[in-house]
Amino acid sequence: MQLPKLIPGKRHALPRPPGSSDALALARLAERERAAGRLTAIVTADASDARRLQDELAFFAPALRVTLFPDWETLPYDSFSPHQDLISERLATLWAIRQHQTDLVLVPATTALYRLAPPSFLAAYTFDFKQGQKLDEAALKSQLTLAGYQHVTQVVSPGEYAVRGGLIDLFPMGSPQPFRVDLFDDEIDSIRAFDPDTQRSLYPVPAVRLLPGREFPLDEAAQARFRHRWRELLEGDPTKSRLYKDMGHGVASAGIEYYLPLFFEQTASVFDYLGDEATLVLHGDLEPAFQQFTQDTRERHRLAQGDPERPVLPPETLFLSAEDFYLAAKPLPQLALRPGVGDANESAFAQTLPELTVQRGADDPLQRLQAHIRAGARRVLVLAESAGRRESLLDFLRASGLNPPAFDALAEFEASSEPSGIATAALARGFAWVEGGIDFVTETELFAAGPTTRRHKRQEQVSDVEALIKDLSELKVGDPVVHAQHGIGRYRGLVNLDVGATNPDGSAAPQEFLHLEYAGEAVLYVPVSQLHLIGRYTGVSADEAPLHKLGSGQWEKAKRKAAEQVRDAAAELLNIHARRAAREGHAFRYSPHDYEQFAADFGFEETADQSAAIHAVIQDMISPQPMDRLVCGDVGFGKTEVALRAAFVAVTGGKQVALLAPTTLLAEQHYQTLQDRFAKWPVKVAQMSRFASGKETTAALKGLQEGSVDIVVGTHKLLSEKTRFKNLGLLIIDEEHRFGVRHKEQIKALRAEVDVLTLTATPIPRTMGMALEGLRDLSVIATAPQRRLAIKTFVRSESHGTIREAVLRELKRGGQVYFLHNEVETIENRRQALEKILPEARIAIAHGQMPERQLEHVMRDFVAQRHNLLLCSTIIETGIDVPTANTIVIARADKFGLAQLHQLRGRVGRSHHQAYAYLMVPDVQSLTKQAEQRLEAIQQMEELGSGFYLAMHDLEIRGAGEVLGENQSGNMMEIGFQLYNEMLAEAVRSLKAGKEPDLLAPMQAATDINLHAPALLPSDYCGDVHLRLSFYKKLATAKSNEQIDTLVEEIVDRFGKLPPQAQTLIDVHRLRVASQPYGVTKVDAAPGAIAIHFKPNPPIDPMAIIHLIQKNRAIKLAGNDKLRIERALPEPRERAQLVRDVLRSLGQPVRAAEPAPA
16 A cells, blocks of 8 residues: 655545545554654544554554553543553553653544643653662652552552561552562562462562552642642632542542643643654544533533532533644644545545355354455455454364464465455454455454454353352362262362373373262262262252262162152242243333333443343343242343333333332432433333332332332331232342241232342342242342453451451552441440541441431432541441442451351442451450351352352352241252252142153263273463363263354363363264264264164154265174274364264254153
């Protein structure tokens, strides 16, 4: 492509080339500018384009150093600060630009409009030190404090440091990990990077660079300047403002970033950092982006004005206007890529590709691509977006007879003469590169999906409840496990044994086995490909679980007893089901158009699990059966939105909705949410709780009876006799675990024909048991919203020092703290103690015995940030949402139950800040065993979405109890909860089909596959035993090729290209999935001959077998139900492919009257 000559002060406009070829053109431009010693800056109209170009440039020009200048990701005039990691990236990028350590910078248009600290600030507050240098510890500490770093006892996030003896731990801004500096007297002995999670050292580094801890200074002079300029530029009484007062104590409050001009006499812009040796590219249509931004900031400025506590600066002091931007850009050479010019197809540089979509269901789905390759106008490079996707795509292409070689880089393909190839690159759209003679074909063209939908789909599989229960990744050595054929044993680890298999070169090839120990020290080795027979034993704690003797018939007896009882339980379950199905509920109808509009008001992107839950709920409401669904999702994962959508469908369907919440505060909050979301709609919302006055309550009762109130929110008050509904259609119960049995009975009276939706983060074991046994429908929301971090949890002995550090870490970043003290009598003493150790904190008290009005007042003040420490009882446990409160300190944590701890911990971490939970106990050593187990469980459960697992743990610590009768737990203990559930599900299935359940038949007899080659994940490939186990189990329970694809993608993305043993393991499971529908019981594929065993009366057409044998001389019938194929195939992969081809040639499996075991 003839790149235009760019002259300073002139703008050269070009049409934007098709597909992702703009990245290629820009890569060439940047390479040319770099050779001339200039920096290229690309301003993109769309932030997503900046991210896309960053990925694509790496493919087209791997040698370019590309950096992205990230946005704060907060709204203008927000009252909380940007994420610490983002500030750290921003500072690192600005530093790299100044030091000429980057060749190309990408800046989203709106980010380019923010005014920044002047370059002199970065220079003055950045310092570095290297090994062997002299270092004065006291001077370093004062320097760190000046640069805005914070002193803590354990370093966990950027901008913190800790000093212990001769060791200094630092987490510099702009660095991916923290460093540990070892001093010998006053000389630096060594500098090592360390892992903030384990606090273990990783590897030595020669030198460390410390950027300032914030985008503004925090030293004495800066504080004085800030206060002086505040009085100068902002009207009103400065003493009324919290920000002003906090700055006096040297504390930077949340949202201080929007007061940047007060720290400096003169602010700068991106252009001051770029300097005059830069070339500017304007990508896309910048005008509308600028206009929209200006309009938004004006609007937000108007809304934020008039608050005496937070006076705001006018937009022009904080942001550049479009004119300022173009003025500052004027002296630089500019290239504008304009969208929407239609002559792209005549371009000699790049053109759009013809239609290449895969035709699903056709004999050869890839015929368009094949025809395109055959036409041979240009060479074709197929691009997958990750190494994992590349493996799946290759499988797909091979099935159609295409076998492109894999290339690691574009240059490699350009140098070769292959007509087609496959590589890994995150290209959003393909294009024909006319000039280079290459067509880039991406998954977007093949599968006709937008790149964004593809990208999200990858990271978010909808959580599979079965898999969550069967997951073995939590398995520790010594845990009890259940083997479906041998009973309960203890897991002793993974071992490699040599069982006579050999590698192609004749050396021994060990296989991997699970080592189980049974009573009398008997040992059982289970090959990893048979993990579907193994389940965790849950029911009682690990120490009390029974151990079975191998071959003693004890397990058979236990199974038989359980089976008889399962049959009765199943019959009873079915009876309840039938009674429920026979009752006619109301089949709701709604207008999709209105619903879309309502859904669009939800300001966030739905996660995969969330939309699955919403879909399930709405389907339930449309069907005539009454709904009874449990939505189990973690705190802050958007259960409320599911309820709102359901309420919308019910109200527009002309029915009333009742929302039941356990506490007054939660009811109040739901009431506010409903008011907000239904503000545009003609819907009347009322509330009945202690916060509503008597008059309001009477009005609400009357409205419900007359039908003028559409939605009512309330606490237990709703359940009183006085409440009568005109036509109740939907009942939503929030935090269901807080209602006692009596309340539930009252609810049941309401709900014979009413749809019921239950929301909870931690279902009680009984509910959980009912849902798992299919008495109620269950939706699990276990994927976290984006940019949500797991809550860091610490268990500590209580001491003044720990409390002070915990609270200060939060106040220093301008947040708020919950301090939980669950004794109303002594709460006042605690307040005095806290005031002594924390003079900076503004403390408020909240507990359930206060008068309503006062409680309401305290809570509203806390939400408005007038206090920054709330000393409270467990009244906050349910559902209060304060995004700026991100630390919770729980005193006497050993007195709480698991579910309660989880709920309390879920009160923090509701925005994208790192949240902390400190569980304080009087003395860590003297805890009771159960308390210790609970605290350990909650500490391990740091991942988001762990509420469901916690409920499972709780179920294990306490046992499930009987759902329908009194004597289930005995048998359950004998065979374990999981197997019991499987048997129950099996029995219900058979009875529904009108057959007598045969429960002693081996559970889900799976196809046994032996490829005579080692099939395992080698330990040098995937080192972590837990992870290996987890993947083995997931592969063994996968039911479809898609599930196996997803797993392969995950494995390749995490550990790299598959080694041959792992490839064989995948082939084994693919073959298992493929041969199951044909009734194959065993495949034995040795290098010389292959045997395929079928079960008696397999679901295949006998004629097909006869044809097959007549056509192929190598295939023979051996006995009644066995095929033998004699062909020498040394590669296990080829043997697997041959078996697949043979099965495929037998046609589709016949659906006999009896369904084939799936």
